[in-house]
Amino acid sequence: MRSRVLVAALAVVALGVVAATASASGNRVQAKTLTVWLQVDAQSGWPDVVAAADQQFQTDHPGWTVNVQYQNWGDHLQKFDATLAGGNTPDVIEMGNTEMTKYMAAGAFADITSSKSKFANSSTWLKGLAASGQFGGKVFGVPYYAGSRVVTYRTDLYKKAGIAKLPTSLAAFTADAQKLATKNAKVKGFSPVYSAGTDWYFAMAFVYDFGGSIAKTHAGKWVGNLDSKQSVAGLTAWKNFYKATSKAPATSDENHPAPYDVYSQGQAGSIIGPGWFSCCVGKTYSAVTAQFVMPSHTAGQAMPGFLGGSDLAVPAPSGNQSQAVDWIADFTNTASEKALQAKGNIPNATNLLGTSVNERAAARSWFVPAAKHWVDVENGNILRNMLTQILTGKLSVLQAASSASDNITSVLNGS
Amino acid sequence: MSARTARRTLWNAVGVLLFVVMVFPVYWMVSTAFKPDQQVNSLTPTWFSVHPTLAHFGDAIHKPFFWVDVKNSLIVVSVTVVVSMTLAFLAAVALAKYRFTGRKLFIVLVIGVQMLPGAGLIIPLYVVLAKYHQVNVLSGVIITYLTAVLPFSVWTLRGFIIGIPKDLEEAAMVDGSTRIGAFVKILLPLVAPGLVATSVFAFISTWNEYIFARTLLNDGSKQTLTVWLSYFLGTSRHTDWGALMAASTLTAIPVVIFFLLVQRKIAFGLTAGAVRG
Amino acid sequence: MPGIAAETTARWSRRLPRTWGRLARGSVPYLLVLPVVVVMGTVLGYPIYSLVRISLEKYGLFELIRHQGEYIGLHNFGLILHDTVFWHTLLRTVVFTIANVGLVIGLGTLLALLLVRVSTLVRILLTAGLVLVWSMPQVVAVQVWYWMTNFQNGVVNYVLTELHVGDYFQHDWYATTFSQLSLVTALIVWEGLPFVAITVYAALSQVPADLVEAAEIDGAKPWRIFFDITVPIVKPVLLILTSLSILWDFGVFTQPFLLIGQAHLHPGNYLMGVYLYEEGYLKTDFGRGAAISILMLLIVAAMSVVYVRRMVKIGDVD
Numbered sequence A: 001m002r003s004r005v006l007v008a009a010l011a012v013v014a015l016g017v018v019a020a021t022a023s024a025s026g027n028r029v030q031a032k033t034l035t036v037w038l039q040v041d042a043q044s045g046w047p048d049v050v051a052a053a054d055q056q057f058q059t060d061h062p063g064w065t066v067n068v069q070y071q072n073w074g075d076h077l078q079k080f081d082a083t084l085a086g087g088n089t090p091d092v093i094e095m096g097n098t099e100m101t102k103y104m105a106a107g108a109f110a111d112i113t114s115s116k117s118k119f120a121n122s123s124t125w126l127k128g129l130a131a132s133g134q135f136g137g138k139v140f141g142v143p144y145y146a147g148s149r150v151v152t153y154r155t156d157l158y159k160k161a162g163i164a165k166l167p168t169s170l171a172a173f174t175a176d177a178q179k180l181a182t183k184n185a186k187v188k189g190f191s192p193v194y195s196a197g198t199d200w201y202f203a204m205a206f207v208y209d210f211g212g213s214i215a216k217t218h219a220g221k222w223v224g225n226l227d228s229k230q231s232v233a234g235l236t237a238w239k240n241f242y243k244a245t246s247k248a249p250a251t252s253d254e255n256h257p258a259p260y261d262v263y264s265q266g267q268a269g270s271i272i273g274p275g276w277f278s279c280c281v282g283k284t285y286s287a288v289t290a291q292f293v294m295p296s297h298t299a300g301q302a303m304p305g306f307l308g309g310s311d312l313a314v315p316a317p318s319g320n321q322s323q324a325v326d327w328i329a330d331f332t333n334t335a336s337e338k339a340l341q342a343k344g345n346i347p348n349a350t351n352l353l354g355t356s357v358n359e360r361a362a363a364r365s366w367f368v369p370a371a372k373h374w375v376d377v378e379n380g381n382i383l384r385n386m387l388t389q390i391l392t393g394k395l396s397v398l399q400a401a402s403s404a405s406d407n408i409t410s411v412l413n414g415s
Numbered sequence B: 001m002s003a004r005t006a007r008r009t010l011w012n013a014v015g016v017l018l019f020v021v022m023v024f025p026v027y028w029m030v031s032t033a034f035k036p037d038q039q040v041n042s043l044t045p046t047w048f049s050v051h052p053t054l055a056h057f058g059d060a061i062h063k064p065f066f067w068v069d070v071k072n073s074l075i076v077v078s079v080t081v082v083v084s085m086t087l088a089f090l091a092a093v094a095l096a097k098y099r100f101t102g103r104k105l106f107i108v109l110v111i112g113v114q115m116l117p118g119a120g121l122i123i124p125l126y127v128v129l130a131k132y133h134q135v136n137v138l139s140g141v142i143i144t145y146l147t148a149v150l151p152f153s154v155w156t157l158r159g160f161i162i163g164i165p166k167d168l169e170e171a172a173m174v175d176g177s178t179r180i181g182a183f184v185k186i187l188l189p190l191v192a193p194g195l196v197a198t199s200v201f202a203f204i205s206t207w208n209e210y211i212f213a214r215t216l217l218n219d220g221s222k223q224t225l226t227v228w229l230s231y232f233l234g235t236s237r238h239t240d241w242g243a244l245m246a247a248s249t250l251t252a253i254p255v256v257i258f259f260l261l262v263q264r265k266i267a268f269g270l271t272a273g274a275v276r277g
Numbered sequence C: 001m002p003g004i005a006a007e008t009t010a011r012w013s014r015r016l017p018r019t020w021g022r023l024a025r026g027s028v029p030y031l032l033v034l035p036v037v038v039v040m041g042t043v044l045g046y047p048i049y050s051l052v053r054i055s056l057e058k059y060g061l062f063e064l065i066r067h068q069g070e071y072i073g074l075h076n077f078g079l080i081l082h083d084t085v086f087w088h089t090l091l092r093t094v095v096f097t098i099a100n101v102g103l104v105i106g107l108g109t110l111l112a113l114l115l116v117r118v119s120t121l122v123r124i125l126l127t128a129g130l131v132l133v134w135s136m137p138q139v140v141a142v143q144v145w146y147w148m149t150n151f152q153n154g155v156v157n158y159v160l161t162e163l164h165v166g167d168y169f170q171h172d173w174y175a176t177t178f179s180q181l182s183l184v185t186a187l188i189v190w191e192g193l194p195f196v197a198i199t200v201y202a203a204l205s206q207v208p209a210d211l212v213e214a215a216e217i218d219g220a221k222p223w224r225i226f227f228d229i230t231v232p233i234v235k236p237v238l239l240i241l242t243s244l245s246i247l248w249d250f251g252v253f254t255q256p257f258l259l260i261g262q263a264h265l266h267p268g269n270y271l272m273g274v275y276l277y278e279e280g281y282l283k284t285d286f287g288r289g290a291a292i293s294i295l296m297l298l299i300v301a302a303m304s305v306v307y308v309r310r311m312v313k314i315g316d317v318d
Helices: A002-025 A040-045 A047-060 A076-086 A100-105 A113-118 A127-131 A155-160 A170-183 A200-209 A229-245 A259-264 A275-280 A321-331 A334-342 A357-361 A374-379 A382-392 A397-412 B002-034 B055-062 B066-097 B103-114 B118-131 B138-163 B166-172 B179-207 B211-216 B225-230 B241-266 C004-013 C028-055 C061-066 C075-081 C084-117 C120-135 C138-149 C155-162 C177-205 C209-217 C222-250 C254-260 C272-282 C286-315
Strands: A033-039 A065-071 A092-096 A141-147 A149-154 A191-194 A215-218 A221-224 A268-274 A289-292 A308-313
Touching: A002 B066, A033 A040, A033 A076, A033 A321, A040 A047, A040 A065, A047 A065, A047 A321, A047 A334, A076 B118, A076 B211, A076 C061, A092 A100, A092 A321, A100 A308, A100 A374, A100 C061, A113 A321, A127 A141, A149 A155, A149 A200, A149 A259, A149 A275, A149 A357, A155 A170, A155 A268, A170 A191, A170 A229, A170 A268, A191 A229, A191 A259, A200 A229, A200 A382, A215 A397, A221 A397, A229 A382, A229 A397, A259 A268, A259 A275, A268 A275, A275 A289, A275 A357, A289 A357, A374 A382, A374 A397, A374 C272, A382 A397, B002 B055, B002 B241, B002 C084, B002 C120, B002 C138, B002 C177, B055 B066, B055 B241, B066 B103, B066 B138, B066 B179, B066 B225, B066 B241, B066 C028, B103 B138, B103 C028, B103 C222, B103 C286, B118 B138, B118 B211, B118 C028, B118 C272, B118 C286, B138 B179, B138 B211, B138 C028, B138 C177, B138 C222, B179 B241, B179 C120, B179 C177, B211 B225, B225 B241, B225 C138, B241 C120, B241 C138, C028 C286, C075 C286, C084 C120, C084 C177, C084 C222, C084 C272, C084 C286, C120 C177, C138 C155, C138 C177, C138 C254, C177 C222, C177 C254, C209 C222, C222 C286, C254 C272, C272 C286
Parallel strands: A033 A065, A033 A092, A191 A268
Antiparallel strands: A092 A308, A141 A308, A149 A268, A149 A289, A215 A221
16 A cells, blocks of 8 residues: 555656656747747737737748747736846836836846837827837837726716716816715715725826926936925815715725726716726626716816826847847737727827727826836835825825925935 | 533534634635626625526636646646655654754754745746756746745654654564664654645645746746736736636635545544544 | 653553664764755755845846846845834734734634544534635635725625624725734634644644543543643644744735735835835845845744744654
């Protein structure tokens, strides 16, 4: 009995070792493989676009194969750091546009300025997105796609509340929200416009709408600007709008719970978020869902929306830089961008823009300071904490903004 | 006798209540896997779906690389468990039964290694494994897992070996056998429950390990099931919760099967008389 | 072993010669230990050296890409030890560790004792439950716990309100640091119970039935049997579980990071594992990360030295 167990165990080990090393022999680096890191969004959202680009590349480069390895947003940077330290960096990597500056400043990417003309529509790249891929006057990242923020709303609830025409100013929107609140007072926990307490993407839109900003450069140094008059006015307007329209706790963030879940539970008349939210509002209400652009406090204008998005870059240690550039060119050509647009994304160039709500919202946009330590401000939750302090009344708007501003100044300047 | 029966019934009731409370999150995971989408995140909880669906399981299985990654996980975990239990048992015998120079040093090494935060080791480990082409291959992951599993296995098995009453060992000993042969032949069955418990722990922690697997394995075809599972959550878009719960349920099955195979050794039925309450 | 067990042992040992328990000369122990040393040495040798070296260097993303750090001596350590966040986090983590270890060992042992006392069917049910809990992937367990406790539609709020414990409609369990860390504790204890309960149960099953019977025949009371026979056998395992739990709970990262969520982490609710990740790796200040790792190693060594010493003493061959 015991010897049988022993033999079985040895067999397992032997088989395992054979299997493990058999896969090793397949791993010997082939000179003609291009390694591409894209996020899983592409795997589930537009695998056909990826396949088309691979096909195009392989046709133009006989003997080459493309190996696309999918990454998670949560840990792709830690993986990238490991490869930068130990080798095997990919040849192409997708980076979030807010993640670029830090890595460009550290010299992680190859300078592809001279290849700029190879990329389709590069002369009309979306300004905000293109800027995220540039550092010190050189181009390191190619805009991939963008997304803005819109209002997704219940057409039936708006109709019942007597909102005949969609609001075109913040004041009108607030009044409409009041109508929604009154009409739906019996639904416990109902938010006319659900937004999370620490949704800084939404709150900062108000800041920029009033002419303020998060930070400015002055004599080569960064200075936090949230305590300026305009910024404070924006934050106050946000606080008032939030208090009138959202029942989310002051500490909630925009991912927990997902606003579209709140919507699908019938707990929201409208939600603020990316355009693709309409995919996930649930069967019950998908027929009565539409979108409109968040209005500015100035009538007739759109509130600047945060231009999220991704860039594609070539890591500096890559040994296949010209092939990498070619693949990126194939993946961001006009046909690909149009395909991405059809899936609800904003394409990377102004001449490709259509008239969907998402794209109209991108006409007026804001972006984070292009500082290499910006990600530390985000990771340190400085803006989120400020918003919670404002909402709970722990600090006045000016106090919270000043303290956050000082914090941002010291973090951005690297101390 | 009736007092004893009453006490046993009380304990049974406590046991069942504990079971219900403890297993509730697992129940929630499995039941969500069968719920249609609108019930997954409904405002009031759906305890039991009246219209269960298998769609999520289909979505999970059809996600790229599922079967390959199942195979990879099975290979990695079984090799790790078999090798680590063997090596750990031998080392534990040495620690528990012999006095030799460097024994204290070895103990310090075994314990000290477990005190290192894993986060600090990820990048240097990647660098050293990359140098020997052990990145993106299962053998690299196996070696890493051995390093992670051996220390506590040695430490825990030592505890079990020490716990065996001396007279039991002596009573079971046979004259004329070699010392080490005696150790193995005699100690092994006595320490079997401990060995099994430790191997279950080794199995589960390597089966569910994520951080090193995702750092060391890049190709979808080389990854383990936990990395495959993480892709459900790694998107910045809509997360398919139903499919994730179905995928998680599938991921948990091999662990349960493994335990069912070895549980008899943890003296299930035969302890009825070992300790009187 | 004192008391009854000693008498029983004496009776047995008079029957058989003592050929064990002597100093083992020769290379046998070294050969037994060699494979473990080789595996761990080859894999961890460079990483540990690298960790120590980097902790003495300025080593950020810039240096990582160039594979070259700048030697700055103990500057990283100095910065950390002068950081009030470090000390507050340390205190918080020590309290957290004590609470977690106490709960998991205490409840786990009680569970193991319960397993012995219930009927076979309930025992199988409970053990199956423990294994199901144990088999849940950690990331998924966190997600399910989050679902159960989230303010919008969490089951916990629903059940508490339905049971008229109070109005918990959309109660935010993550509003305060204490609440957040209590939830993390509950999650970690829940995840840790199976290992402790099953391991202690395995240890309890090593208590030989005939030894207990012999003692009972000699007329010993149940509690004397427990303390004289059961406890000495189970004690080494309990000490090991305690020392392991201290190690793991002190450096815990995944559960607080995922359950509280990166968006809600701030110096006021940091635990050491999270602090290490945020200050070292999110900020790509690898030198600092290495220094924090080494400090954590020293601290946890100090915390567990008492248990380890006792373990080593118990196991000393005489």
